[in-house]
Amino acid sequence: MAMEKLSNEPEDYVDEMLDGIVAANLETISRLSNTNVLVRNGAPVGEKVGIVSGGGSGHEPTHAGYLGEGMLDGAAAGEVFTSPTGDELDEMIRACDGGAGVLCVVKNYEGDVMNFDAAADMAAMKADTEVAQVVVNDDVAVEDSEHTSGRRGVCGTIFVHKCAGAKAHQGGDLDDVQRVAEKVIDNVATMGMALTSCVPPEKGEPTFDIDDDEMEIGIGIHGERGVERTEIAPADEIADRLAENVLEDLDPEGEIATIVNGMGGTPLSELYIVERRLQELLDDRGLEVWDAWVGEYMTSLDMRGCSITVLDLDSELKELLAHPADAPALSV
Secondary structure (H helix, E strand, C coil), X not given: CCCCCCCCCHHHHHHHHHHHHHHHCCCCEEECCCCCEEEECCCCCCCCCEEEEEEEECCCCCCHHHECECCECEEEEEEECCCCCHHHXXXXXXXXXXXXXXXXXXXXCHHXXXXXXXXHHHHHHHHCCCEEEEXXXXXXXXXXXXXXXCCCCCCCHHHHHHHHHHHHHCCCCHHHHHHHHHHHHHCEEEEEEECCCCCCCCCCCCCCCCCCCEEEEXXXXXXXXXXXXXXXXXXXXXXXXHHHHHHHHHCCCCEEEEEEEECECCCHHHHHHHHHHHHHHHHHCCCEEEEEEEECCCCCCCXXXXXXXXXXXXXXXXXXXXXXXXXXXXXX
């Protein structure tokens, strides 16, 4: 049976969503004509590196929620769970080039990587734009998947947006901004889980079936099943399972920043229950949490579940996380 959505025609879902984002942020965000690209008002700014990202819709507030001073200058939206086209990515890159070059932050999915590669080549050819690219691959659940070669890019991408955006806002050149982005990628890890599937608007039904007493461990953000299905466990056990996999991969030793991220259909109260257990676990390991974010940062439509992200910090990354930013989904 098809499930209800607060929408009109499914084929208009993304178009109308983008118009709504602009309507809610008229003073700060604009839409490039005849595209699914949103840009920060005031971009490009001469001598500031442009920071752009994009991907399929359905992950809101990613990506447009991070458009703002100190974060992204451009965000391209594909159809739900589908990469934006190379042509639209090219338009975004050129629109966000103020002369200092553009850094593309790409989540590691084959369509995104392929289309961003093509767009960078087009922008360089058409407008002599200098483009650098980083590929985020923070998901420790899988080494390869049906959509990727290598690990998937998930919620750790938000830390990349924040730190790279801060370095660009501080006046760093393209090489320095790319270096910071790569540092975050090298020091961040994420793992997620779900109690339910999600329901894409055009499909109108869940992407996979799951019983009420089951959960998926190691899910992606495109409605994919996880790497393991088990009986539902208490929140503390779920937090332990996710955190232990992340910490085993990352092996942090000092100060860290964390994200407990909702997948779109999880009450904030439940995320705080996970955060409480995560803090206990980190305290037991002698790790100091310098900053903790709890909320919806990168979702999978209406999926019920969460992910845990850990970033291993040094003095530079702490400074960049603390640098002022003003975007709809994140303000510092």
